[in-house]
Amino acid sequence: MEQPIVANTIASVAPLASVELLCRHVCADVLGVPDAVQLISDFADYSCPPFWTMPRACEQRQLQIAKRLVAREVACAVPVDPFHCMSLFNDALGFAVDAVADVDDPSDEGMALVRWLCHDYCPQGYAVLPLRRAASQGKLKVLEWLVEHHVLVIWSDVYANAAASGGHLSVLEWFLSHDVLSSEWINASLEDACSGGHEEVVEWLLAHGAAEFFASLNNAVASGHVNVAKRLVEHFGSDAMSPMIPMLVAAGGNRVDALEWLQGLLPEVMGSESIMDAAGGNGHMEALV
Template identity: 30%
Template sequence: MEPNLLLQTARVATRYCLPNGHGELPHVMQLLDAYLDSFSASWTIVTAYERTKSLCCVQFVAARELAEVQDPFYKRWLLNRTAEDAARGGDLPAVRWIMESYLPVETVDNVTDVAAANGHLQILQWLYDHHRQRVRFGGVEMCGALEYKNERVVRWLRCHAVPRVECRNDVLRSAAKAGNLDVVQWMCEEFGLDGAAVLKVAVRCCQWETARWIIERFSSTGPLLDMYFAAHHGVLSFMKYMAARELGGFYTGTLVVAAAYGHLDVKWLHQDRGLMLTVDVMKEAAQDGHLNVVKWLFETSSDLCDSSVL
């Protein structure tokens, strides 16, 4: 029977064929459920939640699980996946039922990470209050919260779930990536981590304030840091800062990317850092329509404008 016709049949039966004034008829509802159920034999609770986001549907499927679903390892996987999906969407009632009714004593691995990354503080608080021993706190859940800029969650985790020793470098890296200077300072000053280890991450992710603090706080040695990303975004002040400390690496590609994105920083890169102007620099500026850069390049070196540029 076609799905729409099947549903219409059920609507007619419930509206016109049931007696009035007889209260609830659970046996009739069970028969209607069985009549309409064309999916529970092939669905798992993961499928049910992914497709419907309905706790009632998850409960319906869970009550009709087939024998092969009873394998304990498979059921733990179903528990974890469904809990993660519910936490991702901030669905606290679904998380509560999955944790307390589906497999009420099993550990759940990544639900805190997912809730933190998606900014669902109410789920973290409930897990902390009711199931702290079954989930992981003090791991890398702060990483997702940092990288997705969920500041309230970051503050809560700092108070309730300080990262364990083996997870702190990951948290420091995420803080540098996100430009959360407060957390970078906390990890370095409170736990003695080496901020220089994430300087390259801060520069690559354009977190200039964080990078400056790391440079000032830690004596940075080693290979020069490529200024490609600073040139890409036209952050001349940071390039000058790095040049003054002899920490910045300035290459032909630095000049090319500055021209490609229309930054007149090409003047400084050429005049102060001695980078050579090439036809590729002119070509990049011209094909992206950066007239000011093209004019300056032409005035500085007219032989850059060859047939390939035109």
């Protein structure tokens, strides 16, 4: 009869403290038989798959479970594929970034996970998702920490887009000052900032040369951000507009405020069959009126 795999592969994983405590109070004699304590611990330990994975442990802010997962990997006869480990690292670090509340607080659970993942779990992993999460949430100190302490960073304009989408001007300013973006980054960021209605970010991007008018205007109208749409028209001029598309976007999304504004700007377009179809096809009676 084959021996249980658990007994052979995870013997180096220390027994759970809760199991040792239980044995001490319920059956002290068991403590004298280490193998028995180990087997009880292995049976009760939910740090083993499929109950826990590295990303899930970090999502739940369970550093101790994450460490036990690594101990199991080390004890296993079959090594973990390094590329699989890098993939787990990317996802896990993304969740850890989500959990960070204060980079400078030694007791911050999220930062404890971030430090452990970068220094101990997978120093060779690439921080792609984590940087995007940090940018989208405006966590500039986390982003700076990752760049300073985890050298394997792949720069992408996606990070700037995420910051613009979240309205985080300080992050955009950091990216620009560190010269880590391509020459084409600014227009996509303007589109995302307009979708989010972030007027301060839109103003900053326009001042720095953003030139994508049509998609940005449509995004602002589709999201109901009339003030942003007005600022775009003021900046680029109404003569540069393609009048029908914003109308169709507003009608299809039941953006009545945007429709009323566009009607005043382009009265000759209102009442067209295509605009009525766009509103009626989606059941938007307010836009029809």
